[in-house]
Amino acid sequence: MELQTVRQVSLEYGISARMLRYYEQIGILESLRTDDYAYRVYDEAGIKRLQQIIILRKLQIPVKQIKDIITNQDAVAVVEVFKQNITELDERITALSAVKSILTRFVDEMQKKADVHLKLDILNDKTMLAVVNSLSFSENKIHEKVSLEELNQANKQLSKQAEQTVRIVYRPPATMASIRHNGGDTVSDAKAKKDSEAVIQKFIKDTDLLKLKPDIRVFGFGHGNGYGGWEMWVTIPDDLDVPPHLKKIIFNGGLYAVSPAGFDLSQWVQESDVYDWEPHSPGGDEYINPFNIYGLKNIYSETGGSMYFEHSIPVKEIEKLTQTQIKQIDAALTKIEKNRRGEPIEIDLAVMVKNGEFDLKYTDGLMEIRAEGRYDGAQMVTPRQFDLPLKIEMRAKTNNTDINLEYAKGWICYNHHQTRNKWFIMDFLNGSVSSYKLPRKAAVNEFVDVEWFIGREMMVVKVNGEIQHVGSDYEYVRAFNKNPDYILSSAVTISTTGGSTLTVESLRITEIQ
16 A cells, blocks of 8 residues: 555545644554655555544544553453443433423424514523523533433423323213224325315314304324224214214213323323323324314424314323222231142242243243244243132243233233233133233333232232232123132143243242132
């Protein structure tokens, strides 16, 4: 390789001569002087070193650390330098995320007012000022260090504002006219929404519905789960007939969490300690001012259409047991367990039967099963069956999601892969599924103790000694009530899915009279 002058290198790599001299001064780059040439030049080794420096600088490695990397032959020490920079990048990403949330809040507030003349009153809002003040960026530069404590404080402030953004409302029962257009992909779903809106607007005009029912309310919602499409509802008088292409339906009413469109209401519900999603009630975003009689602009639509709406999700209050109820249930369970048929049976994990194709390992007394994919289950089954009533105890951990216990057609799932931080419980006889939010975030890579009591009159689920669920509204309970001699017998299955690895330490089963 021919020697290259400072000018040649500067032009080829886009680095100033001044910066090249600086690199030489601090000892991370070397140039040469030949006897027959008056200027500094770089040989092949120098060019390679410069390429290394350029790459590291583009990765935002400080020059001081580049010197440590280049002069250090210890790979472990170099890895630690890179890890330190990764940590700093994580902190900056968190800081930027907090700033993005604040700016998004500014945009939402300013768009709500939608004044022609710019007003920055929101910058004087005390709550917003408190959020920004918690981010004490040095010299107003986001790349300066921000402590995790400061970022957490900002996020707390934003969470408080989120609580103020969300309203809990009760929607009363009503008679509705409904229309649905099917979709399936992004384009057809958008068309389905537009077509459904047009049908409802025409129906309102044709029936002069605003005079028949001045308090009309208009709702719309998409259909997920691969079906696509859009459905629209409008409240109508109970005795009003609807044309054949519309359906007349009865809305039973219910509790809803409501927020301005654009706010992540699903995430709010998932993180709420008070409310949970109600799967048995229909969704429905409410269209505000459907005929735009106030001349308002749709600030959430790229096309600037006349309609705008509020986002909503059906919710229910999380049921929480009182301390008195917990003591009563524990006392009842203690009394019931005294009538057990025999000693608790400690299941030898090594003799459980493998059901399906998946990775299975036994290490230091632990059984490890790994599900291959999102929907591929990995199941291990006890070699014998057990009769109800009984108690199943398992100590296990997951590296991701899904700690499952199954008995007969019944099933409980801790930390489900589709809706994390929840219990899912399936009835033994009719296959109905109920979900219950966990009182705290479900941990991964930590062993949990699961107790599942399946009695003739009730079912109880505990995690780490705390009651998670108590229920009696099950088909199997009704079957015992109808016939005291009813027998339900089944093996017990441990399983996981969602591509997770489940590690089981112990499984114990106690049959009760």
